[in-house]
Amino acid sequence: MSSLFIGDIQEDxxxxxxxxxxxxxxxxxxxxxxxxxxxxxxxxxxxxxxxxWENRMKIDIQKSVSGWxxxxxxxxxxxxxxxxxxxxxxxxxxxxxYDDISEEIFLNEAVYESQLxxxxxxxxxxxxxxxxxxxxxxxxxxxxxxxxKILGLSTASVKDYLKHSxxxxxxxxxxxxxxNQAIGLAVILTLY
Numbered sequence: 512m513s514s515l516f517i518g519d520i521q522e523d524x525x526x527x528x529x530x531x532x533x534x535x536x537x538x539x540x541x542x543x544x545x546x547x548x549x550x551x552x553x554x555x556x557x558x559x560x561x562x563x564w565e566n567r568m569k570i571d572i573q574k575s576v577s578g579w580x581x582x583x584x585x586x587x588x589x590x591x592x593x594x595x596x597x598x599x600x601x602x603x604x605x606x607x608x609y610d611d612i613s614e615e616i617f618l619n620e621a622v623y624e625s626q627l628x629x630x631x632x633x634x635x636x637x638x639x640x641x642x643x644x645x646x647x648x649x650x651x652x653x654x655x656x657x658x659x660k661i662l663g664l665s666t667a668s669v670k671d672y673l674k675h676s677x678x679x680x681x682x683x684x685x686x687x688x689x690x691n692q693a694i695g696l697a698v699i700l701t702l703y
Contacts, residue, residue, distance in 0.1 A: 516567040523567060531560055534577055537652025538584050545588040555591065559584045575631055577650035582627050633683035637676055644672040645680075 516523040538559060543552040562583055563570075570579060634642060640662070647658045648669075655669045662669075 516570070518568065527564060527567065530563065530576055533651070534580055535560070537650075538580050540652065541581060542584050542588050545585070545592060551591060555584060555587050558587055575650065578627050578631055581650070629684055629687050630680070632687070633680040636683060637679060641672045641676045644669055645676045648673060
């Protein structure tokens with residue numbers, strides 16, 4: 512496994528800054544979709560990038576950094592939401608069973624990895640043009656109009672590619688996962 516980072520603080524800081532500049536807006540937008548609070552979304556964003564820095568030597572260069580950021584931000588957002596739900600409904604007797612299931616689905620690092628792997632496999636399995644459109648829109652945060660200009664397509668074609676890509680990815684995920692993973696990934700895919 513080779514890392515994006517090399518262990519030199521100055522070089523690693525430059526790599527981190529480039530990653531932050533490239534992805535912080537789209538990651539923030541995805542967090543905000545779930546949280547609906549600017550202050551909390553900003554805190555989660557900082558936490559996600561802090562996690563990136565802490566885990567920088569563990570991230571495989573062959574894997575998608577944007578996918579890693581998305582999964583981590585999604586799971587951190589769910590943790591906050593779950594905490595709010597638990598506080599609001601702490602009188603429900605069987606809540607602990609739900610909490611155990613959600614912990615198993617969303618907080619286990621092995622599950623993160625398998626979710627990310629399945630999601631990346633699904634994206635790679637898309638036809639090349641659909642894959643480009645999907646990555647530009649969802650991993651790089653480009654608008655449909657920007658993607659149309661970049662790839663020389665009509666906006667209608669970009670929308671059509673995204674629609675078919677989402678359907679394909681959902682079907683792929685369902686065919687490759689166990690129930691718990693499918694639930695977690697299904698929730699992730701609703702954000703797309």
